[in-house]
Amino acid sequence: MATNDRLLVQILLLGLLAASLWVLAPFWSALFWAAVLAFASWPLMRLLTQLLRGRLSLAAGILTCGWVILVAGPLIWLGFNLADHIKDANALIKGLQVEGLPPPPAWLAGLPLVGERLAALWLTIDQQGAAFFASLRPYLGQVGNWLLARSAQLGGGMLELGLSLVLVFFFYRDGPRLAVFVHGLLERLIGERADHYLELVAGTVQRVVNGVIGTAAAQGLLALIGFWIAGVPGAIVLGILTFVLSLVPMGPPLVWIPATAWLVWQGDYGFALFLGVWGMFVISGVDNILKPYLISRGGNLPLVVVLLGVFGGLLAFGFMGLFLGPTLLAVAYSLLSDWVADKTPPAEAVVDKPLPGEEPRG
Incomplete structure (x- = not known):
């Protein structure tokens, strides 16, 4: 009877948890x-x-x-500047x-x-x-x-x-109380390895944040330099817009491609060629090099796991997958590594084990 009561309580708790997740779904x-x-x-x-x-x-x-x-503040300022550029575009069409x-x-x-x-x-x-x-x-x-x-x-x-x-x-x-709650929950689930996996998840998320923000800042700065050299008006606004759009996949081309087309329209073909090459190989190319390096820097994960986590997470979950993908693969890789290590016999057992035909060592 006690077992049935315990099973009923577990079912009720799972139902309560599912209902809570359903309530929070619009705010995930x-x-x-x-x-x-x-x-x-x-x-x-x-x-x-x-x-x-x-x-x-x-x-x-x-x-x-x-x-x-x-x-x-920057979003409002950017919105007013974009409104002015939209007016210029309408005047151009007319x-x-x-x-x-x-x-x-x-x-x-x-x-x-x-x-x-x-x-x-x-x-x-x-x-x-x-x-x-x-x-x-x-x-x-x-x-x-x-x-x-x-x-x-x-x-x-x-x-x-x-x-x-x-x-x-x-x-x-409420961060400290949430941290204590998560730590206690993990201790109930996985025991003494809770601290290890908390540090693993925290380090992975921190490196992803550093990689995303660092890469976006680098792309915004490089875009600003390219726009300034090519003489594109509003270079500072376009540089900030590049930084913002660098946070989403394939965002920077939405800035430097129209700027290149504007230079072609103005007849500055040399600067248009420069900006096109600069945008493709420098502004957009740095994303494929700097972001994986910053995310993998300081961790013990293989670079291929980081790359698969970044690009696979983006395809599976959208922009949130940029954080979820590497974190999930990092935890899975660590779990498999721990499981393999637990199955490996100790070094003393390997050395002391007698070979076939030998007498046991006393």
């Missing part, structure tokens, strides 16, 4: 980013708490306000409708096989500009719907970011 992403943000900046939280003589709530409030200013295209560049006709056809197509579009834009008009509605959907996603992302900045306060304030 915000909770995840708040936890990552709090964990990555926890050394600063510890230092600030010591300076404030242990007042956790005050330290958490100061750090949360700092994150709000640091994140929301100018094309009135004045038409400029003469085709001389090098276009010189391209082998397709150069003459491209030059003729350029002149045809220029001569029939009004008809061309009229033919595009039916598709403008679809483009508008697509932009509206992307705007809704962007708005949802901003709300999620705001919720993360609110939740990070509670992670800061």
